[in-house]
Amino acid sequence: MSFALECGKVKRTGFLPAFFGGGFLAGAVPALNMLFRSEMYTGINDSPVSILLRANWQMISMLNILLVIVGACILYNIEYADNAIQRMRALPVSECAVFFGKTAVLAMVSVLLLAIEAVSIGGCAVYWFESDAGLYGEMLKNFSFFLLLMLPSVLASLLTASLCRNMWISLGIGVVCVFAATMIPARNFVLSLFPFAMPFQILADHTEDAVRNYRIAGAAETAGIALLEVVILKIRRLFE
């Protein structure tokens, strides 16, 4: 029920247009890159998906994380702007349920975002590399990996947004985190576990063991941040 309720709350906020617009913008990155300098990539001896992802994923993932941060800010701004959160607190619904409803909404639009980008990458692979052998399997493996590594940033953004009544503070924190993430060396496993740095990872850049470790880390961070939010909400109640 929380998911349906949260979907209803985002009406007229520009939330969905932002994600559709952002998705198309991110999807345009590989297409434009190939349109203007395809000769740089078509000669590389690797799978088309890997080539395209290596060439474009940094930019795409940065757009994705920024959208996730903006989305999280919108989702909590509607609660704080006209004090609707107080109304929710006086109803038989827990704040945790509100948080996880919002998490489900943001995760769902993240899937939508990745789906638009997958269509773009797939389209570029077929058009410029004229090959779709094993394309669908490889795309599925890559994009499910991206989704898993994106979930910690989804939860971390929502956690920040839930703590700040002023949307500009959570937005500022999010933007600082993204820029910090871009400065983290991708090859350093420990540093790359920073929730906002994880979505920059590409399957093709890592060994099977490293990929497994990233998957475990992604799942653990997701669960850890969710647990942290539950604890914070309980502590916050004690001081109200």
Add this chain to the structure above:
Amino acid sequence: MNIIETQNLTKTYGDFAAVSGLNLHVPKGSVYGFLGPNGAGKSTTMKMFLGLTKPSGGTFVIDGKQFPGDRVQILKQVGSFIEASAFYGNLTGEENLEIIRRILGLPKSSAAEALELVGLTPHRKKLARKYSLGMKQRLGLAGALIGRPPVLILDEPTNGLDPVGIHEIRALIRSLPRQFDCTVFVSSHLLSEIELMADSVGILNHGRLLFEGTLDALRFNAVSRGYPTDNLEDMFLAMIDADNRQRGGAR
């Protein structure tokens, strides 16, 4: 029979006691006026009833349900309106009530009924952020009234309304126990306001209950203490003033 009862309910913030050892008894099916000057602890008490603020001590029972164990059950029984109205500005009045309706699991018609009760039906499709102050207040009231809960907790519900609106909402509150078989716990800092609505009153000052009972009992109490009884406003002011003086001039 009392539908709300508190036992030594207390809320402190550091050294400051916002509510101190409060023992309230709200009879079922009545309009109970909760009076006190600004900062007396009325809103804090109401927030504690809704679990928005954690009591520092004591406990309370609402409709036979004990806090904090039955908090969710209490919230299902209570319609509330606390301080300023709280709403989703990006949604229409109707959509705001729809969210509350779905959380409470009420029939679809209940949102329309609540809008009708507060006179917002013609404006139901308008965005809540574009409502006037009075309309926001009415939307908050509709949110409290939706589903006809057995207990209504209303914190200064006529704030921001024009004289016509005040009269309408006052008449509505007065009629609620008879119409919907509910109990209304309503706060105000204006005795003249409460006098026209309430069956019994509780007077709070600096977090302490100075008086609880019917309006007749209040008049009798005032006579016995030598307070002016010509009008209730003066009586109320004299009572608060005497308490302040007793506390050493604290206001």
